[in-house]
Amino acid sequence: SQTIHQWPATLVQPVGSPLSLECTVEGTSNPNLYWYRQAAGRGLQLLFYSVGIGQISSEVPQNLSASRPQDRQFILSSKKLLLSDSGFYLCAWSVGGGVYEQYFGPGTRLTVT
Amino acid sequence: DAKTTQPPSMDCAEGRAANLPCNHSTISGNEYVYWYRQIHSQGPQYIIHGLKNNETNEMASLIITEDRKSSTLILPHATLRDTAVYYCIVRVPLLSNFGNEKLTFGTGTRLTIIP
Numbered sequence: 001s002q003t004i005h006q007w008p009a010t011l012v013q014p015v016g017s018p019l020s021l022e023c024t025v026e027g028t029s030n031p032n033l034y035w036y037r038q039a040a041g042r043g044l045q046l047l048f049y050s051v052g053i054g055q056i057s058s059e060v061p062q063n064l065s066a067s068r069p070q071d072r073q074f075i076l077s078s079k080k081l082l083l084s085d086s087g088f089y090l091c092a093w094s095v096g097g098g099v100y101e102q103y104f105g106p107g108t109r110l111t112v113t
Numbered sequence: 114d115a116k117t118t119q120p121p122s123m124d125c126a127e128g129r130a131a132n133l134p135c136n137h138s139t140i141s142g143n144e145y146v147y148w149y150r151q152i153h154s155q156g157p158q159y160i161i162h163g164l165k166n167n168e169t170n171e172m173a174s175l176i177i178t179e180d181r182k183s184s185t186l187i188l189p190h191a192t193l194r195d196t197a198v199y200y201c202i203v204r205v206p207l208l209s210n211f212g213n214e215k216l217t218f219g220t221g222t223r224l225t226i227i228p
Contacts, residue, residue, distance in 0.1 A: 036216075043218040044157070090156045092216075101147070102216055104156030 002027035006091050006105035014113055019064075019078040021108050023091030026072065031093040033074040034102065035066055038088040050074060086112045117201045122223040131188040133222050135201030138182040143205050146177060148186045149218070150197040157200070157218070160186065196226045 003026045013019060025031050035047040046059045048066035056066050063082050067075045074091055091105040118136040125131040137146065148160040161168055161175045163184070168175045174187040188195055200221040 043220065044216065046216070088154075092156070101159035101162065102157075103159060107154075107156045109154070 002093075002103065004091060004093055004103060004105040006089075006108055008108060009106065010109045010111075012111045012113060013081050015083055016080045019076070019081050019085070019110070021076040021089055021091075021110075023074040023076075023105055024072055025074075025093045028072070028093065028095060030071060031095055033068060034092040034094075035074065035076050036090040036092065036104075038090065038107075040087070044090070048076070081112045083112050086110055117203055117219060119199070119201050119219070119222045121220065122225070124225050124227055125188075125191045127193060127226050127228050128190055131191040131195065131224060131226070133186040133188075133199050133201075133224065134183065135186070136183045137201070137203045140181050140203050141205075144203050145205070146175065146181075146184050147202040147204065147216075148173070148175065149200045149202065149216075150195075151200070151221075152194075152197040157216075160199075191224075191226045193226050193228060196224060198223050 005024050007022055033050045036044045037047055038044050047064060048056055048058055050056050050068045053068055053071055056068060063085060064076060064078050076089060078085065087110060089108045089110055092102045094102040116139060145162050145164050147162040149157045150160055151157045161170055161173050163175045163177055165177055165181055167177060175184060177184045186199065198221040200218045202216060
């Protein structure tokens, strides 16, 4: 069966510090991968998606970047965090080509102080 | 994607059926109805989807009206673990691997299961 892992589960970082969040998927090949952010009391905002190694598309301009160094690994990064980067970060995967559901990881709660 | 309207909150007694409504009066012919839920501090969880026929899986049933302008998610025997925010989403699924299957969640219905 497929599983998706995210770490760390929680993170408190000062403004201006770097960020690296990692997501890995097991049990499937060539998944579509997504990074979402959920601010407190708000809906999900898609940040990045990837349909293959090295292929990253950004939905909104922001202080973050994403990379996909391996087929089932997706990394979210920042060189300098802002207070507005605080939120609940979720990684998700899906299989393209007509499959309709996405599967989400447990999330990382980031607080920028 | 078509807009959906859901009640902001609902209560249901434990062991009873929870019926969550969703209005999507502007749905187009090729748009599917999806349901996800999000338990507090966890990632969203896919529940079920359908086009026009009623669907059932191990988690829930989805009833779509004949005109497809509304649907109801049914949790047949609600438990305390079903307390969550439930999201109804209407969209066209991508049929290629070259695009983005972005999900846009509204505010959903906060379902509270009462012991």
